[in-house]
Amino acid sequence: MKALLLKNLKSPLIPTVIPKPKATKNRSRIKLSFAGLNRRDYWIQQGQYPRIDLPVVLGSDGLGIDETDGRRVFFNPGLNWGENQASQQPEFQLVGMPDQGTLAEYISVPADKIYEVPDHLTDPEGACLPLAGVTAYRALFIQGRLQPGQKVLITGVGGGVASLAVKLALAKSAQVYINSSSDEKIETVISWGCINGWNYRTDLEWLQNAKEEVGGFDLILDGAGGETVKDYIDVLRPGGRLVAYGATLGPWTQVPAAKVFWKQIHLTGSTMGSDQDFADMVDFVREHQVRPYVDRVFSMDEANQAFDYLINPEAFGKIVIKINAH
Amino acid sequence: MKALLLKNLKSPLIPTVIPKPKATKNRSRIKLSFAGLNRRDYWIQQGQYPRIDLPVVLGSDGLGIDETDGRRVFFNPGLNWGENQASQQPEFQLVGMPDQGTLAEYISVPADKIYEVPDHLTDPEGACLPLAGVTAYRALFIQGRLQPGQKVLITGVGGGVASLAVKLALAKSAQVYINSSSDEKIETVISWGCINGWNYRTDLEWLQNAKEEVGGFDLILDGAGGETVKDYIDVLRPGGRLVAYGATLGPWTQVPAAKVFWKQIHLTGSTMGSDQDFADMVDFVREHQVRPYVDRVFSMDEANQAFDYLINPEAFGKIVIKINAH
Structure with missing residues (x-):
């Protein structure tokens, strides 16, 4: 499958063919249609993040079709938060480094992290909701x-x-x-x-x-x-x-x-959120018909421009990549 | 009655005869036997406190006999906290400036601020409990x-x-x-x-x-x-x-x-505590037989030495004044 690979720090992402991930007993494979970018992706590219592991396919947020059941889904990118609602355990990490991220045609994620996208959201809106959504939700409503x-x-x-x-x-x-x-x-x-x-x-x-x-x-x-x-x-x-x-x-x-x-x-x-926070955020977004503000949608070919735009002072809201290479 | 008066900033307290306060419908008069000092008393003497009103009888903490019913009592020196448990209202003030404080033979305080001293406390221990007690209680258990x-x-x-x-x-x-x-x-x-x-x-x-x-x-x-x-x-x-x-x-x-x-x-x-915090602190102290650590007891004649000692690095725990002039 096609993926955008970060091979060296401070270098452009390179379109590369890598093996398609597999579904397993506890993991579903999602055929991605959109990926959402976050500042974290930019900081990793710039080498300003702890424990960077290269090469890597960046991207914590994405939306696509769960091949197991055909639903339109996104997922909670936070792994191993643990049971303590007050803080994440040291093993906490995000999809998109070291694990493969969403700047690729397919991704395999733990089935219990997958959520059906609320109907009121467009594909680009759904693609960029997860990480910003859980971060804002926890900061406002749990810590705040x-x-x-x-x-x-x-x-x-x-x-x-x-x-x-x-x-x-x-x-x-x-x-x-x-x-x-x-x-x-x-x-x-x-x-x-x-x-x-x-x-x-x-x-x-x-x-x-x-x-x-x-x-x-x-x-x-x-x-x-x-x-x-x-x-x-x-x-x-x-x-x-x-x-x-x-x-x-x-x-x-x-x-x-x-x-x-x-x-x-x-x-x-406040940092990101627990599995409970994520589930509560999705319920809240569905109930109140909340929509993220999508600034621009770039194609996969334009991904490096999208990364530059992430720190452009004119950027406003969320930046989304269309996974357009199927 | 005899009281220790602060007439000028950065000057010693002066033993002075002032009118005895009166009990009223809502206020009881307490015949004081011990007063507890706090850093606040020293800061006011040094002019390092907002809105200082002179002359004043300092002292927020004290223990004595409630003349209404003969009980051994102390009182909550925090006035006008208000109903909001999260913070005090602007009208909040402490006994001992601008109102007359406990470095005197008698004090009149609102009856609903008065508490019977738990039996396990000595007079000096009881005299210095209120302000430090409610401050430590709120900081540890409510805010902390x-x-x-x-x-x-x-x-x-x-x-x-x-x-x-x-x-x-x-x-x-x-x-x-x-x-x-x-x-x-x-x-x-x-x-x-x-x-x-x-x-x-x-x-x-x-x-x-x-x-x-x-x-x-x-x-x-x-x-x-x-x-x-x-x-x-x-x-x-x-x-x-x-x-x-x-x-x-x-x-x-x-x-x-x-x-x-x-x-x-x-x-x-965290600053001091609400009326509820104070009542809960007294209950907790009684239930768990908590005793403040009294460093030294000074006589009224030694009050100025006691003030000097308040900021002595060797001071440890609470400083108490015996109201010995009846």
Whole structure:
């Protein structure tokens, strides 16, 4: 079968014929029609990820036909989370390194990880839901304990997780606020039902403006980290929570500990999700007809352009690859 | 009646005769026999506290006889917390500024704040329990969700809150570990039933040693903050919690956000406690026969020496003033 192979770090993916994986007693084979990309795929390509094992077929997300029963399916890419809901065990790993990923015509995955795709989702929407979906779901609802009516700020709303978190939070009937460096993205996301958004690049007083308008957020969902976290503590209400699912801007500097204890703040980390979180996410998406925001669909031939686009500041939401070589 | 008055910042307390407070329909008058000191009293004297209102009779903790019914009582010094268990409302304040505190022969307090002192406590023990007790109780059990059998590290164990937290955690059947800058304090606190302790001043590899011995802590209780918090994140187990009830060493610097999210860590602030927390703390102390560690008892005449001693590195546990002037 045809697959896109990463043979060397910082090098393009190379279309390669590799053996077709086999179904076994506990694993089903899926004939893939679309793969969803994640930042992780890019970081591995760039060598910025622990324990990289080459060559590898990247891709944690995908949608296709389960050859066992003909259903349209996707799967939970998180393997070996373990039974502890509070955190993953050391053996936790994702489909798409070291195991073969979804940038290929077929994939074999454990049957108990496979879910029928909710009917309301298109193929590209379904293909990019799993990893961003479970990450946003756990961060908002498990670690963040978001309740209907609460005020949540979702930062950097152009990202795949953040844009999906907005949709999930709106479906939960939260009052959703956003920030971004792009007026255009803010406008689009507000049109989904958010109350307001601020451009942190051009509006230098956005934090003060947010505080005056909102009073204080119950929850802030952040994937950037860095020095802004100290400001976020100012705009949390007493007893409020900040959940971090990423740290693209690096360590939190100068966290005002006295405010953290006086305001009884919770700063909580969140990574992906358990098998239970995944199942609950799929149920929630089906019940509330949540749809991921798909920015662009690339062909398999354009996969390297798609990887470049992943870190383009104009990218917005999810990037999908059509597995078009059958 | 005689009271110790703080008339000017950074000045000694002055014995002064002031009007005796009155009991009213909703307030009882307590004839005080002992007062407990807290760091807060020292910080106010030094002018390092928000909204200082002079002159004032300091002291949030005290024990005496309720003149209404002759019972031996202490009281919850937290006023106006409000109904929200997650955090105090802005109107929250403590007895002992702006209201008259316990460094006086009598005090009038709201009747619903008064509790009979558990029989197993001596007068000095009872006098210093309330504020440190509710602070340690909330930090450990409400914000920290400590469960029997879990491993907890209590830092800076010489402090009034920390030493009491050790006793509460042991009573909960947790596995308790400590650190301190004093071998003598470590030895004493281990004798209470802790598993091990490390001297962070003389043992430069204490973090590594702790990690090797313990594996990872479920909970770290910290009142210092500063740059050590980033190291504490290394010795927390995945899903672990750090609860901060103080920040004597200032802001948290360089918090490794990537570890926080990958390990699903919770960093939580805690300040004093709600009325419910206080009532639960008293029940817990009575049921488990917990006793605060009283370092020294000073007379009223020695109160200024007691204030100096509050920040003496040799101080250990709680400092009590005998109200000896009746």
